[in-house]
Structure formats: structure tokens, C-alpha cells
Amino acid sequence: MTTLIYWFRNDLRLHDNLALHAACNKATRLLPVYCHDHRDDNVVEWGFRRVGPHRKHFLASALADLRSQLRTHGSRLLEIYGEPRQMLFELAQLVGATGIVCDDVAAPEEQDEVQALIESGLNVEPIWQSSLLSLAELPFTIDGMPDIFTTFRQLVEAARTFPHPPMLERVRLPPLPTLASALSSRTINTSPLVAVDPRSSFPYHAPSFWGGENAGLAHLDRYFDLRLAHSYKLTRNNLTGTDYSTKFSPWLAQGAISPRTVYAALQNFEEEHGANEGTYWVWFELLWRDYFRFLHLKYGRKLYRATGLSEKPLPSHDADAFLRWRRGVTGEPLVDAGMRELAATGYLSNRLRQVVASYLVHELQCDWRAGAAWFESQLIDYDPYSNQGTGYISVAAVPIHAGEGV
Structure with a gap:
């Protein structure tokens, strides 16, 4: 046994x-x-x-x-x-x-x-x-993976490296150990912990936006049933609303839906309704998500250094400026609106994440790791790969959370 x-x-x-x-x-x-x-x-x-x-x-x-x-x-x-x-x-x-x-x-x-x-x-x-693409079928070794996303994407697409279909077999769970029924379980509070602003672009207090596999799969079906993928490239940089981007990222971050399941749904949609720039861009963002995972496999904890992979001087930090940024009282209206939305909802559009992160580092001269830690604390779609990996590709290691696109 x-x-x-x-x-x-x-x-x-x-x-x-x-x-x-x-x-x-x-x-x-x-x-x-x-x-x-x-x-x-x-x-x-x-x-x-x-x-x-x-x-x-x-x-x-x-x-x-x-x-x-x-x-x-x-x-x-x-x-x-x-x-x-x-x-x-x-x-x-x-x-x-x-x-x-x-x-x-x-x-x-x-x-x-x-x-x-x-x-x-x-x-x-x-x-x-957790990746869309199989490590064994990449057209390069992890050590030889390009550090530039565009080169990574071009090599993957030129080699016609596509995901395996998701497993369709239903899981068959073995019985529990004999002592399991006697073990007590501590669960975290399932009642609302904060009042979520009803204007949230991801209203997780509503049943259709709850965490977990059932809500995630239902949202996946809804997104493609409404044919929103065709307009994804045109709308993905909007700032508010539930439908301007796919909103897959919170469920992907939990692992409540798998990236292969998302890609299979995208393929089915393209076969039934046709492909266009919008549907290609969903694939494009899924590749970004993979890139950050493979970047971690290549560099690991080096991505978590204060200077990232660079040899630049240690970043400066202004604690008072960081606190104003965190509270949304910098005096810069767009930045403050974004930071208040993040605090009120646990969510922020991809474009606003870029704006507030760049402002923190370039205008306020703060340590990018402080911003990354605040994103980690607040974002319901927090993903260590995307949160940290984007620091590598950004000027002065700005923690832009590009993975929100999906």
C-alpha cells in the first residue's frame, strides 16, 4: 500500500x-x-x-x-x-x-x-x-533561451511549437488514509473581508467572478460565447470594465484553469468563428506568460536581486514618496486613481499597472522591489513569475505586471 x-x-x-x-x-x-x-x-x-x-x-x-x-x-x-x-x-x-x-x-x-x-x-x-508549452518541445534549451521576448516568440512560432491538448480524462481519486477523517482542518474565512467597490473591473464578490475551477471554466465559456476574443487587441489596453480584456489572469494565477484549457478554447473559437488579430493576441499574451516562467527556470533567484540581472547601482528609495504612492496621494491624478482602484478592488488594468509602476521608479525614485511587494500584497491575480519577471525586461527593473493581459 x-x-x-x-x-x-x-x-x-x-x-x-x-x-x-x-x-x-x-x-x-x-x-x-x-x-x-x-x-x-x-x-x-x-x-x-x-x-x-x-x-x-x-x-x-x-x-x-x-x-x-x-x-x-x-x-x-x-x-x-x-x-x-x-x-x-x-x-x-x-x-x-x-x-x-x-x-x-x-x-x-x-x-x-x-x-x-x-x-x-x-x-x-x-x-x-504551469506553462502552456511543454519544456521538452521548446526549440531551445532553457539555458539557451533568448532573453528577449520577441526572439523567444519568433523561434517558438517558426518551429511551430504548439501546446498539447489538455487532459480530458477525469481524475480518479484514491481513498483517504485511515487517519484522515480524524484530522481537523483549519479553513480561512470565506465571508467578505473587505467592501469591494462595485465599479471593480474584476468584481470577485460576485458569483461569476469567484475564485476556483467552476467559476473560471464558466468565465472561459462566457468570454468566447460573447465573441470578445475578436476585439481583444483593440480593447486590451482600456482601463475599466469587465470585458475589455480576457480576465483569465486571476484564475490562471490560482491554477483554477490551466493554460492548455484556455488555448484549446481559443482554438475551438477560431475554428468556429475565424481567427483575426484579436485571437492571435490572446495567444501572444499566453506566450508572455510562458516566457516569464521559463525566465525563472533560467535565472531563478537572480531575478530577485535589487539590481536584477544588471550591474547597475543599487536602486534608491524614498519611504515617504512610496507611502504617498501606495495611498494614492502623489498629486498625479492618473497615478492616484490607479493606486486607489488597486487598494479598493485588488485589481488594475495592464496599462495602469505600467503607468503607476513607471511613476514609482522614474518620478519618485523608489526601489522597484517595494512596488513589486505592494503588487504582491494587493493583486488577486498575483503570479510570482509575471510580477518578478517583468522587472527584468523593464527599464531600471520596473515591476510591470504584463500578465494581466490574459
């Missing part, structure tokens, strides 16, 4: 989940787990909590959806609270698990947690699955 733990991370779904399928195929008993890292409540060096209420609420609705789905499959989600390296080790000892299977996340802190578990003696198998 093989008892395994499946550690849900940024893959809160049952469909097209390669790591979960692998765990189910190997285990005779499987315990699905989500670990709430208490360090998310810590105050970072810039003076605010690492994860704010918008992100917490959106996560809560996704976990509620995941719990419900696991129950329909005869299983359950155990939610634990603490540092993964400690809590998962203790849990494995308790239920007699011989190993852990999980989504492979190439960001430094996430890699450190896996390494710590391995060093504790556990067999941990991280499985890469």
Missing part, C-alpha cells in the same frame, strides 16, 4: 492537472492538502502585510470550490496552517505517507520549501505543469 500526500499549491483544479493525475496513479491512498503559510500575515520590510484581504478572499472562494469538488469525488481537502516544511513533514509522519507530489513552482521561496522537505527525508516529487 502506498500512501501519498498531494500538496495543492498554484494548481487549485481537478481538470488537466498533470501532477494530481500522477499522484493518483501512484497512490493507493491519497490525502489532498493545502497549507496556509502563516508568513503571509507577516509585515514585510516596506511596512504592510505580505498578503492583503483581496487576495485572501479570492483564495478562500477557490478553496471552497476545491473542497466541494473533492467531496463529490469521495475525498476531502485538509487545510493546515504553518510553514509547509514543518507542517507537511509532521503530517506525513502522522498518516504514514511515503512521499509528497506537488506542482513545481520555480520561484525561490517555493523551491526552498521543497528542498527543506527533501532534506528532512521525505520523497518529494514536484511536477512542472
Whole structure:
């Protein structure tokens, strides 16, 4: 008998989940787990909590959806609270698990947690699955990947490197370990944590914008049913509204929908209604998302240095100016409007993200890492790859969150 733990991370779904399928195929008993890292409540060096209420609420609705789905499959989600390296080790000892299977996340802190578990003696198998394109079929090695996105895209398209179709097989979950039913589960609050402005471009308090797989898949269907993809390139840089961009990014960031599922829906749409610049640009933005992931595989924690990959001097920082920027009281109307929208809704259009980030670094002369940390705290579609990777491609490492486009 093989008892395994499946550690849900940024893959809160049952469909097209390669790591979960692998765990189910190997285990005779499987315990699905989500670990709430208490360090998310810590105050970072810039003076605010690492994860704010918008992100917490959106996560809560996704976990509620995941719990419900696991129950329909005869299983359950155990939610634990603490540092993964400690809590998962203790849990494995308790239920007699011989190993852990999980989504492979190439960001430094996430890699450190896996390494710590391995060093504790556990067999941990991280499985890469968050990119649209398969690593094995890229027309270059990760070490040889172009550092410029345009070159990356051109090589991918010239080689006709396209995604595999999503897995259609329904997951078959093994039974829970014997002790699992006796374990208590700590869940985070699912009631509204903040009052969300009704003008939000992503009103996550409304059922159609809840986190989780069901709402994400329903939104995917709605977007293509309304044929919004045909006008995507024309509208994607608008500032407010629910339909000017795809709004896939919050669900993609959670892993509630997979990028391969998005691409398959795009292909079906093009076959039925025709392709144009708008539909191409959805593919274009999905490639940007992959590029930031592969950039992490190539450079890892170097992307998190104060100077990024450059040899420039350390960035300056004005704490008072940063606080004014964060509160939306710089005196620059467009910047202040964007920052207040972010604080009120946990969301901001791609174009406004670029505007406020550039203003922070170039006009206020602040450390780009402070801005990246504020985005991490506030954005419901926070993704470590996009949030950090864009610093590399921007002048003076400005943290522009380009991944919002999808």
C-alpha cells in the first residue's frame, strides 16, 4: 500500500492537472492538502502585510470550490496552517505517507520549501505543469533561451511549437488514509473581508467572478460565447470594465484553469468563428506568460536581486514618496486613481499597472522591489513569475505586471 500526500499549491483544479493525475496513479491512498503559510500575515520590510484581504478572499472562494469538488469525488481537502516544511513533514509522519507530489513552482521561496522537505527525508516529487508549452518541445534549451521576448516568440512560432491538448480524462481519486477523517482542518474565512467597490473591473464578490475551477471554466465559456476574443487587441489596453480584456489572469494565477484549457478554447473559437488579430493576441499574451516562467527556470533567484540581472547601482528609495504612492496621494491624478482602484478592488488594468509602476521608479525614485511587494500584497491575480519577471525586461527593473493581459 502506498500512501501519498498531494500538496495543492498554484494548481487549485481537478481538470488537466498533470501532477494530481500522477499522484493518483501512484497512490493507493491519497490525502489532498493545502497549507496556509502563516508568513503571509507577516509585515514585510516596506511596512504592510505580505498578503492583503483581496487576495485572501479570492483564495478562500477557490478553496471552497476545491473542497466541494473533492467531496463529490469521495475525498476531502485538509487545510493546515504553518510553514509547509514543518507542517507537511509532521503530517506525513502522522498518516504514514511515503512521499509528497506537488506542482513545481520555480520561484525561490517555493523551491526552498521543497528542498527543506527533501532534506528532512521525505520523497518529494514536484511536477512542472504551469506553462502552456511543454519544456521538452521548446526549440531551445532553457539555458539557451533568448532573453528577449520577441526572439523567444519568433523561434517558438517558426518551429511551430504548439501546446498539447489538455487532459480530458477525469481524475480518479484514491481513498483517504485511515487517519484522515480524524484530522481537523483549519479553513480561512470565506465571508467578505473587505467592501469591494462595485465599479471593480474584476468584481470577485460576485458569483461569476469567484475564485476556483467552476467559476473560471464558466468565465472561459462566457468570454468566447460573447465573441470578445475578436476585439481583444483593440480593447486590451482600456482601463475599466469587465470585458475589455480576457480576465483569465486571476484564475490562471490560482491554477483554477490551466493554460492548455484556455488555448484549446481559443482554438475551438477560431475554428468556429475565424481567427483575426484579436485571437492571435490572446495567444501572444499566453506566450508572455510562458516566457516569464521559463525566465525563472533560467535565472531563478537572480531575478530577485535589487539590481536584477544588471550591474547597475543599487536602486534608491524614498519611504515617504512610496507611502504617498501606495495611498494614492502623489498629486498625479492618473497615478492616484490607479493606486486607489488597486487598494479598493485588488485589481488594475495592464496599462495602469505600467503607468503607476513607471511613476514609482522614474518620478519618485523608489526601489522597484517595494512596488513589486505592494503588487504582491494587493493583486488577486498575483503570479510570482509575471510580477518578478517583468522587472527584468523593464527599464531600471520596473515591476510591470504584463500578465494581466490574459
